[in-house]
Amino acid sequence: MSDDIIVLKELSKIYGNGVEVIALNKVSLTIKAGEFVSIVGPSGSGKSTLLNLIGLLDTPTNGQILLKGIDVSRASPDERARLRNRELGFVFQYHHLIPEFSALENVMIPMLIAGKSKSEARERASEYLKAVGLEDRLKSRPNQLSGGQNQRVAVARALVNHPSIVIGDELTGNLDTKTSDMIYELLRDLNRKINQTFILVTHDMTLAEKTDRILRIVDGKLVCELLRQDDGFRTTELCDLGEDGGKINLK
Amino acid sequence: MTAVALAVSISIFFTSLANGSQALLTDIVIEKLPHIAVSPKEDEDYIYLYRSLIDKIGSLKGVQSSAYSLTTTATLAFEDKTRNAGLKGVVPEDEDQIYKISESMVQGDFSAVLGGKRVVVGKKLAEDLGLKMGDRLEASFPRAKNTSLTVAGIFDTGTPLDESVAFVSLKTAQDFQNEGDVARTIEVRIDDIYQAEPLARQISLTGYEVQSWQETHPEIRRSLSVGRFWTRISVILVMIVSSLGIANSMTMRVMDKTREIGMLMAVGARRRNITKIFLIESGLLGLLGSVVGCFLALLAIKIVGNFSFEIEAAGSEITTIPLTINPWDFPAFSLLAIALCLLAGIYPAIKASRLDPVEAIKG
Numbered sequence: 001m002s003d004d005i006i007v008l009k010e011l012s013k014i015y016g017n018g019v020e021v022i023a024l025n026k027v028s029l030t031i032k033a034g035e036f037v038s039i040v041g042p043s044g045s046g047k048s049t050l051l052n053l054i055g056l057l058d059t060p061t062n063g064q065i066l067l068k069g070i071d072v073s074r075a076s077p078d079e080r081a082r083l084r085n086r087e088l089g090f091v092f093q094y095h096h097l098i099p100e101f102s103a104l105e106n107v108m109i110p111m112l113i114a115g116k117s118k119s120e121a122r123e124r125a126s127e128y129l130k131a132v133g134l135e136d137r138l139k140s141r142p143n144q145l146s147g148g149q150n151q152r153v154a155v156a157r158a159l160v161n162h163p164s165i166v167i168g169d170e171l172t173g174n175l176d177t178k179t180s181d182m183i184y185e186l187l188r189d190l191n192r193k194i195n196q197t198f199i200l201v202t203h204d205m206t207l208a209e210k211t212d213r214i215l216r217i218v219d220g221k222l223v224c225e226l227l228r229q230d231d232g233f234r235t236t237e238l239c240d241l242g243e244d245g246g247k248i249n250l251k
Numbered sequence: 252m253t254a255v256a257l258a259v260s261i262s263i264f265f266t267s268l269a270n271g272s273q274a275l276l277t278d279i280v281i282e283k284l285p286h287i288a289v290s291p292k293e294d295e296d297y298i299y300l301y302r303s304l305i306d307k308i309g310s311l312k313g314v315q316s317s318a319y320s321l322t323t324t325a326t327l328a329f330e331d332k333t334r335n336a337g338l339k340g341v342v343p344e345d346e347d348q349i350y351k352i353s354e355s356m357v358q359g360d361f362s363a364v365l366g367g368k369r370v371v372v373g374k375k376l377a378e379d380l381g382l383k384m385g386d387r388l389e390a391s392f393p394r395a396k397n398t399s400l401t402v403a404g405i406f407d408t409g410t411p412l413d414e415s416v417a418f419v420s421l422k423t424a425q426d427f428q429n430e431g432d433v434a435r436t437i438e439v440r441i442d443d444i445y446q447a448e449p450l451a452r453q454i455s456l457t458g459y460e461v462q463s464w465q466e467t468h469p470e471i472r473r474s475l476s477v478g479r480f481w482t483r484i485s486v487i488l489v490m491i492v493s494s495l496g497i498a499n500s501m502t503m504r505v506m507d508k509t510r511e512i513g514m515l516m517a518v519g520a521r522r523r524n525i526t527k528i529f530l531i532e533s534g535l536l537g538l539l540g541s542v543v544g545c546f547l548a549l550l551a552i553k554i555v556g557n558f559s560f561e562i563e564a565a566g567s568e569i570t571t572i573p574l575t576i577n578p579w580d581f582p583a584f585s586l587l588a589i590a591l592c593l594l595a596g597i598y599p600a601i602k603a604s605r606l607d608p609v610e611a612i613k614g
């Protein structure tokens with residue numbers, strides 16, 4: 001088995017209620033285990049659509065998704081649920097914590113769904129809450145925490161099951177620079193230590209520039225790919241960087 | 252939850268009320284009415300062989316007691332007043348088994364009728380005629396032998412008997428009618444009043460006319476069954492309305508929780524996990540509502556049970572609203588409510604589990 005953790009083959013997503021919208025147009029892409037990838041692009045270009053497909057939340061109209069070499073593009077809802085639970089961690093722009101549950105209980109949910117014991121779940125959940133700097137807020141409810149703190153709880157929830165892939169859609173969108181940096185450092189640390197794969201959609205170019213690989217999507221097409229090399233980035237193909245790519249230091 | 256609580260409490264309360272009034276009616280039947288009445292054969296005026304017939308009836312299973320009597324209409328006159336009433340010749344001891352006259356005596360003794368030409372009259376009749384103990388009244392009727400009777404007792408049962416019947420001994424009644432040893436009616440009291448009809452059928456095999464209390468008092472039977480019918484209808488209606496309420500509030504809840512459902516799906520919850528969560532929630536709603544409902548019902552029964560009022564028809568007795576609490580109603584209606592909640596929760600729960608995770612997360 002190769003270390004290609006995700007392979008997309010000519011992946012398309014077409015929304016068709018009334019007018020057809022081609023949200024994703026024949027995207028082919030390979031992501032290796034342990035890569036730290038960011039996806040950028042203008043609003044409505046299909047970033048979230050791509051992420052939802054990789055995250056097995058959505059099913060493609062055409063094309064294939066291979067997860068660890070296995071075609072999962074036509075898996076049943078329950079099979080996809082199982083894979084999301086074991087292999088994937090999600091963070092969205094809004095945290096979607098369960099308001100009736102404490103921070104600790106929210107983080108425990110994925111482990112309990114995975115069938116882990118309560119004590120084990122409690123232990124690991126507190127460990128991750130500590131890692132995001134919330135060790136003294138374990139018992140707090142989401143309405144007792146700030147937006148940034150809730151987002152950190154959501155990050156802990158995404159990481160707690162040791163997923164091989166963590167995907168984030170604008171996960172630092174609502175955070176200040178300091179918290180955003182702190183979360184990035186945490187993710188980067190895990191990436192180095194246990195070789196977790198990260199795929200983040202972001203509008204924040206400073207964050208994107210810290211990652212290993214930047215994918216730029218416009219109108220549902222992968223138009224540009226930048227790979228980190230030493231201090232800067234090199235393009236793999238002809239690249240139209242457009243508005244938000246201009247500042248990137250090319251070699 | 253409020254809907255369930257109200258449904259359960261209303262159901263229990265109404266059922267108790269209905270049971271209460273039914274118990275009151277059944278009590279009247281059990282205590283104050285003969286359960287079965289036997290009359291002469293179709294083409295005869297009297298029951299001639301009443302002694303052997305009463306032995307036969309007495310040997311039937313479920314028969315408590317029976318009494319024979321001879322009743323005729325008579326015009327009773329005292330001073331310048333007259334009244335028509337039933338002159339009923341009885342054996343006081345047996346008659347007591349059916350009508351409990353001895354318990355209702357205000358003056359004198361019921362068994363005093365045995366001492367010759369004596370009469371025991373109801374309080375109302377005595378007032379109408381202006382009778383006192385020891386007064387002599389004249390009984391007459393076309394083709395009957397005029398007889399003067401001494402008032403030996405006055406009773407007050409609180410029923411129409413008080414103005415329509417005057418008791419004499421069987422012998423006195425037979426003499427008044429110029430008849431030998433005959434009776435016209437045998438009245439029977441049985442153990443279980445709902446066995447009256449089969450027992451009546453059994454007795455009618457002898458060829459005599461037999462009527463159960465359901466036939467002699469169709470209005471009581473009607474109000475018993477009508478009461479039961481309406482109680483059931485209102486319980487069903489209340490339960491249906493509250494189920495709709497539950498279904499509605501669970502649907503709202505699913506809509507409310509869409510984002511969280513999406514998130515749970517994203518972290519790997521399966522469809523049936525989601526279904527289960529919402530089913531458990533409606534079940535808990537039902538359970539909680541039932542517990543509150545039971546307390547509300549108890550409270551309502553306590554409050555209403557303490558109102559007292561006067562019933563004119565039953566002879567101006569001070570009574571309270573009849574409520575009969577059947578303890579089994581509480582678990583029964585609670586279980587019914589919980590089951591209905593689960594049923595009402597199925598559709599919203601399945602709807603929740605069928606949400607598309609992507610759409611759900613967007614909210």
Ligand SMILES: Nc1ncnc2c1ncn2[C@@H]1O[C@H](COP(=O)(O)OP(=O)(O)OP(=O)(O)O)[C@@H](O)[C@H]1O
Nearest residue numbers: 015016021022023042043044045046047048049050
């Ligand atoms: N459920 C849907 N039905 C129809 N069209 C949709 C649906 N979801 C997304 N689209 C369309 O697909 C395209 C891509 O949407 P997507 O959400 O992936 O954009 P995005 O790159 O994430 O944008 P943003 O940066 O604003 O989040 C858009 O044109 C959008 O209108």
Ligand SMILES: [Mg+2]
Nearest residue numbers: 047048049169
């Ligand atoms: Mg998006």
